[in-house]
Amino acid sequence: MRYQLRELVDFFGLETPADDIRPEDIVRYIAWSRQQPVRRYRGGQKAGRGDFLDTGAKRSPSTINNHLALFAAAMARARKQGLIRHVVDVPRLRVPRDLPNPLRPEDARAILAQAEPHLRDVIVLCMSTGMRLRERLPLRWKQVDLDRAVITLDSSTKSGKGRAVYLGNQAQATLTRLASERPEGADHVILYRHKGTGDPRPIKDIHKSWGRALERAGLKGRYRLHDNRAAFCTALAETGANAIDIQRLAGHASIATTMRHINASDSRLRETVGRLPASTIHNRWRPRQESNLQPVD
Template sequence: MPRLRGELRRIVTVSFDKARDKWRYNFRINGQRYLRDCIDPTTGEEAKTKRDAKAIESRIRSRILEGATRPLPTAQDYTLAQAVVVYLEKGSAGAEKVSVNHRRSQKIYARELLAFFGPETLVSDLGDVEIERYTVWSEKQHVRRWIGGGKKKSRSYPTKVWKTTKRLRSPGTINRYLDALRRVLRLAHEARDPQSGERMLKVLPNVPAVEEIERLPRPIAPDDLAAIVAVSPPHLADAIRLTVLMGFRKTEVFMLEEDQVDESARGVWLDGENTKGKRDEFVPASQSAMAILIRLKRRARELGQKRLILYRNKPVKSANRAWRTAMKKTGLAGKHVFHNTKASFVTAVATTMPGAVVQDLARHRTFATTMRYIKVADANRRDAMEAAATNIGHGIGFSATTSINLENSPSYTSELHIADSVLSDASPNPLKDMVGTAGFEPATTCPPDKPSKPKPL
């Protein structure tokens, strides 16, 4: 038996690391241990199956035994594929600090760079002309949306599981690919030839970013938000309510678990691993928000689930399809994204609280980000516009006494008012109760329960 166990230890040299989401090889030759990710040294492709991992491990073992490989090649023949291997191993923020989704994105970026430039292309040949050529090509690429067909998202799956949309890549998406290219080239520039000591890439080329449009947060009008909640399924409606009341990000609200709800402190604890700022955070909750959290917490425990937001008694990672359906039903398709519900919360807080409080509740790392929300809710800017109209309006037929009918316009007052009845599942009229859930006191009257009779002339 001891001999058999020893043989098994020698045979099993590849394994799947769930934390890294990668296949890795682990073996010894002449007393030296070789432990790395299973990445093909010629193409830069990662192993996707155990068979691929064994094949890669066998090739690497053979090269080591033949003396054909060294820790790094020479500066004269350092290829893009070899630089990409280092990029995938080190990542963009350290191998232990990136999430599984980020690793998956890194693979997609690396795969496209290798397909466009060629794995055998020398990194020294990637100059300004080649980088500009890739940028122009990337701007013409259409967005591909994952529609299912496999357990993992991978560009190597058949085309049928990806749907090519009519929308072109956004500047932000293009910049993510350019960031990956910039990281690959920088790692090549930092690497040294083990024999001569010179840099693998002597001159680091400039990879300019594409100019992105700076968009302002757009809070959802109370009437629109009421209509969205009225046509949304329960899991999406609860996520919208919590976001409007507490300012969660989309990923945060759908990843909430019942043990994060602190009833004594009246709030929610967020782990740093799941926040955008990568720091632990505490989000205080109002009485209305706590009523929702307690209800969802009890339901999750009854069903034996950890997550709060459930669809058909199972966890929900995303509600993109439900959101798009709700947008179509309300005639708001293309006008709002889910993040606008957070904008409604932050902008509402900005109408009455100092900037420091707004930044704290919005959980923004920099005040510059908070200023974008304050700018939308700044009453001083509106007062300045009124003053301008008073001073110069006479010449165009307006005066300070000119009145405008604002009966059907939402009022952005300084009070964050959300009735408790809005948050009750037993509400007889959800449209009536949800008026004002964007975080603002509605100026319009609530829809009546029964139509009123017209007055006689």
């Protein structure tokens, strides 16, 4: 959040009175923001400009909307405290809502076979629990209760609400193994070995290792990391789980998000359309009759 605030202050100017910001200024910010590259954090003791890597991609509408929402919230609070007289109208960009792209089982096996050990653990935990990447990487042992087969997430989740993540057999087996391999004094659940020193360290980003695994498996560019979570949701839908249970297990804030996963894997609808006989089309289609009228010279 502090990086978003810093950007907004830099763009509009620290000395600019909030009352002077107009709708056209917001439009100008949106146009500028669309051209900004997506930067990925590379690690380091302190986050600075040198700790980020440009990916070459441009910001998505949802990312820009996050910035706009922060700006709108700051303006609303300033108005409530009497610091400004009016609140400028802040629009939102339309965000495309494509259907999820869950990993096919055979593709998941191919990726896991090529993944580095720490990436393999991250993928398995996602596909068996539905946890988001930002929930898996910082996961600590104090949040894991193997006896009760549950992980407790606090309010730092995307929805801003704590929730329980229930562990199935595969997730529990993975966490039990990680517990047995846990280095002394290690607090984070998933670690990797530093190439230089061999020391176990917490994982901050796995996009590079994910890209390498995809390339080795011959699936470069086919899937995103988030598609592991989609595989969890669609697998639940295919077992016949109801929408409310899937929503709770996945931690979706909106049932509409859950329904998109169900629609992407609705075997009942697939079977229904599969029963459509070929004769249905032939019985309803008739070739156009040839006209008996002759052209006039």
